[in-house]
Amino acid sequence: MYKHILIPTDGSELSKKAVEHGILLARTLKAKVTSITVLSLSQIFDLDPALFKELPEEYGYQKQMEVFASKCLDQVKTMALGQGVSCDVMYVEHEHAYQAIIDTATNEHCDLIVMASHGRHGLSAIVLGSVAVKVLTHSTIPVLIYR
Numbered sequence: 001m002y003k004h005i006l007i008p009t010d011g012s013e014l015s016k017k018a019v020e021h022g023i024l025l026a027r028t029l030k031a032k033v034t035s036i037t038v039l040s041l042s043q044i045f046d047l048d049p050a051l052f053k054e055l056p057e058e059y060g061y062q063k064q065m066e067v068f069a070s071k072c073l074d075q076v077k078t079m080a081l082g083q084g085v086s087c088d089v090m091y092v093e094h095e096h097a098y099q100a101i102i103d104t105a106t107n108e109h110c111d112l113i114v115m116a117s118h119g120r121h122g123l124s125a126i127v128l129g130s131v132a133v134k135v136l137t138h139s140t141i142p143v144l145i146y147r
Helices: 013-029 041-045 061-082 097-107 122-128 131-138
Strands: 004-008 032-039 087-093 112-116 143-146
Touching: 004 013, 004 097, 013 032, 013 061, 013 112, 013 143, 032 061, 032 097, 061 087, 087 097, 097 112, 097 131, 112 131, 131 143
Parallel strands: 004 032, 004 112, 032 087, 112 143
Antiparallel strands: none
16 A cells, blocks of 8 residues: 655644654554655744744754754654654755645655644634645645644
């Protein structure tokens, strides 16, 4: 069935649950995993400030985002290894997270994307959009949404 699963993560609690689900699915299917964190300027406004509290003040945006991405991806790698699942991790900088996810899935020859949806409703969904909805809309690769 599926041999290579892409699991995007943004470090949120819901994303962590989607990561766990994707890794357990990969273990069951004997598939490998690639996990990605997408860094973008717009993302900085959505992140919990507590994620950066232990970083020195002199760290600029770039370093903060790199440290953030490493933390997210280290969690995925640890979880995957704990389940005996082969896992590669990467972070990319891209203005549009959905496009980076689709591009990575295509370039890495993934045959499934497992990702979380934060389920924004109303005005925030219209104004902010949803990365999950955009991936669903534009991807030719199957997408499993964990909610």
